[in-house]
Amino acid sequence: KAGVTQTPRYLIKTRGQQVTLSCSPISGHRSVSWYQQTPGQGLQFLFEYFSETQRNKGNFPGRFSGRQFSNSRSEMNVSTLELGDSALYLCASGWDQDSPLHFGNGTRLTVT
């Protein structure tokens, strides 16, 4: 069974640009969450989608947004990139509430 797939694996962007990251969950999983991991802040929750609806949201500015499609695939968008957005962005999928979440390999974003 295929795991969580994230694309691209690496991205280099310039301040002020925007970026879109993609996540395909494990087949059958309807909950998709996004996390940001940095050395200073650790793993922080961005948002969760379930059945195309945002179910939970973390404490990130509105520049961070996401969506989920009918096939449960999800995208995350970051607009007006800042240097501090450089991080590993992780997508995780699960069956439903409280089910274990499985992470993808992540997208390493570098903002210059």
Next chain:
Amino acid sequence: QKEVEQNSGPLSVPEGAIASLNCTYSDRVSQSFFWYRQYSGKSPELIMSIYSNGDKEDGRFTAQLNKASQYVSLLIRDSQPSDSATYLCAVNAVTGGGNKLTFGTGTQLKVEL
């Protein structure tokens, strides 16, 4: 105050010993608890999930949960050098439904030959 606390380590144990990793959390409504292992440069990998008070065993791993004390632990028996990694404790405390994991900062485990 951090919501999920872990000792950052490093925790060093000899090969074959038992490694004990601890985690405390502050939100009493927390319902589900997870341990993840993360190797350097890799993404977190799920090791254990636990939902009820007591022990849960899976191979060399045992998770322990005490909701009254707001304490979760992970024991690794017969530790191997391949167990050397950062172990992340995660807690789901969403009251309105869904998944919103709060992670500790992780404990670095080093298993020495």
